[in-house]
Amino acid sequence: MQSELAVITNRPAFSQPLHVGRPNIGDREVMLRRLNQIFDRLWFTNDGPFVKEFEARIQELVGVKHCVAMCNATIALEIAIRALELRGEVIVPAYTFIATAHALQWQEITPVFADMDPDTHNIAPETIERLITPRTTGIIGVHVWGRPCDTESIESIAQKHRLKVMYDAAHAFGCSHRGRMIGNFGSCEVLSFHATKFINSFEGGAVVTNDDALATKMRLMRNFGFAGYDKVIYPGTNGKMTEICAAMGLTSLEAMEGIVEANRRNYEGYREGLKGLPGVALNKYDAKERRNYQYIVVEVDESKAALNRDELVAVLQAENVLARKYFWPGCHRMEPYRSLFPNAYLLLSNTERIAGRNMVLPTGGTLSPEDIQAICRIIRLALAMPFEVKSAIRGADAPVSASVVGNWAAGQ
Ligand code: T4K
Numbered sequence: 001m002q003s004e005l006a007v008i009t010n011r012p013a014f015s016q017p018l019h020v021g022r023p024n025i026g027d028r029e030v031m032l033r034r035l036n037q038i039f040d041r042l043w044f045t046n047d048g049p050f051v052k053e054f055e056a057r058i059q060e061l062v063g064v065k066h067c068v069a070m071c072n073a074t075i076a077l078e079i080a081i082r083a084l085e086l087r088g089e090v091i092v093p094a095y096t097f098i099a100t101a102h103a104l105q106w107q108e109i110t111p112v113f114a115d116m117d118p119d120t121h122n123i124a125p126e127t128i129e130r131l132i133t134p135r136t137t138g139i140i141g142v143h144v145w146g147r148p149c150d151t152e153s154i155e156s157i158a159q160k161h162r163l164k165v166m167y168d169a170a171h172a173f174g175c176s177h178r179g180r181m182i183g184n185f186g187s188c189e190v191l192s193f194h195a196t197k198f199i200n201s202f203e204g205g206a207v208v209t210n211d212d213a214l215a216t217k218m219r220l221m222r223n224f225g226f227a228g229y230d231k232v233i234y235p236g237t238n239g240k241m242t243e244i245c246a247a248m249g250l251t252s253l254e255a256m257e258g259i260v261e262a263n264r265r266n267y268e269g270y271r272e273g274l275k276g277l278p279g280v281a282l283n284k285y286d287a288k289e290r291r292n293y294q295y296i297v298v299e300v301d302e303s304k305a306a307l308n309r310d311e312l313v314a315v316l317q318a319e320n321v322l323a324r325k326y327f328w329p330g331c332h333r334m335e336p337y338r339s340l341f342p343n344a345y346l347l348l349s350n351t352e353r354i355a356g357r358n359m360v361l362p363t364g365g366t367l368s369p370e371d372i373q374a375i376c377r378i379i380r381l382a383l384a385m386p387f388e389v390k391s392a393i394r395g396a397d398a399p400v401s402a403s404v405v406g407n408w409a410a411g412q
């Protein structure tokens with residue numbers, strides 16, 4: 001068993017970097033056959049047969065009337081926001097990937113940041129109402145880590161104030177809420193199929209909805225507003241998914257059950273390995289609901305653990321375990337929001353606290369149970385020798401960050 005830490009010895013436990021968000025491939029041979037079909041058909045994009053098949057599979061899996069596949073979830077968010085005619089101000093959680101806020105700001109709609117529920121990391125409904133002004137037109141909830149928002153409370157606030165609701169479900173494909181699949185809530189929900197997501201299409205996204213008119217509008221918008229050759233009936237952009245992306249998405253979907261199983265095994269491995277460590281809390285998933293177990297999120301409470309989150313991340317990165325600090329420091333502390341709303345943090349105390357404590361650990365099909373045991377051992381060892389770790393990090397500030405940059409670059 002390893003008795004020293006690389007942060008002290010400079011000898012990492014892993015020779016190759018372990019990443020958060022390593023892509024799942026599915027059956028490589030099947031993917032290559034699909035690639036050949038694309039070359040044979042000479043149909044590369046613009047609503048091709050694989051895109052249609054991918055949309056049909058998503059509709060079936062989510063149990064929703066329409067899936068409009070797009071080139072990524074950021075464009076899907078932008079198109080959905082525009083199709084819903086949101087404007088003025090829209091309430092979003094500060095604790096999300098920056099794309100949720102940027103999709104609004106990009107169209108000159110002001111994102112107004114709400115605080116999070118510290119138990120679920122999702123938007124806290126009780127913080128929404130005080131942010132509503134005459135300019136507010138909607139609420140975007142984000143199902144962070146695939147754990148559903150409190151849709152009932154959000155939708156009742158929205159009804160009371162005549163606001164529209166949509167969800168950023170980038171993390172939540174394959175998850176359910178009270179027995180109903182995510183994708184069926186609000187006016188529409190946005191899925192991501194980015195390489196790092198549970199199901200990936202290299203890059204990709206989709207809007208799912210049960211609203212026929214909204215789906216028609218979004219199909220027009222993702223293809224420049226074309227309604228047939230030479231006929232543009234709507235303003236639009238290029239949000240189309242390509243055939244090669246849809247081929248990857250289909251291949252990934254076929255592997256879905258195996259991916260969930262591997263993710264769940266990894267999650268259980270971490271749970272076992274981190275059990276009983278004071279101040280180190282693994283995110284919980286509701287076993288009665290469908291979950292994709294894609295994210296291993298650990299909250300480090302410095303008042304109970306001997307180290308803080310940043311120190312543990314430095315320890316892990318020195319070992320070539322490239323833990324991430326998602327979603328630190330929160331959207332409100334990134335530009336342009338930080339300059340536009342310098343006092344936003346005053347209403348975001350839970351976001352500030354949790355964003356400073358959360359770290360996301362590597363998972364996915366390339367990790368072995370032994371890798372996970374080794375990662376947990378590193379965390380245990382570091383917490384057992386906090387003074388040595390703190391002084392190594394302090395004393396070797398420059399070398400530690402240089403080696404972290406080196407590790408990160410080597411993994412690119
Ligand atoms: N809404 C939410 C709530 C989201 O989380 C996201 C995206 C979106 C909307 C927008 O969805 P998309 O427009 O992307 O479809 C990553 C992903 O790029 C991003 O998709 C994801 N959320 C976010 C949480 O994570 P970065 O900037 O941290 O990515 P990057 O390049 O550092 O990659 C993350 C890790 O994955 C690295 O450790 C390396 C590994 N990786 C990455 C890629 C691309 C690989 O091993 N192979 C790869 O091909 O944002």
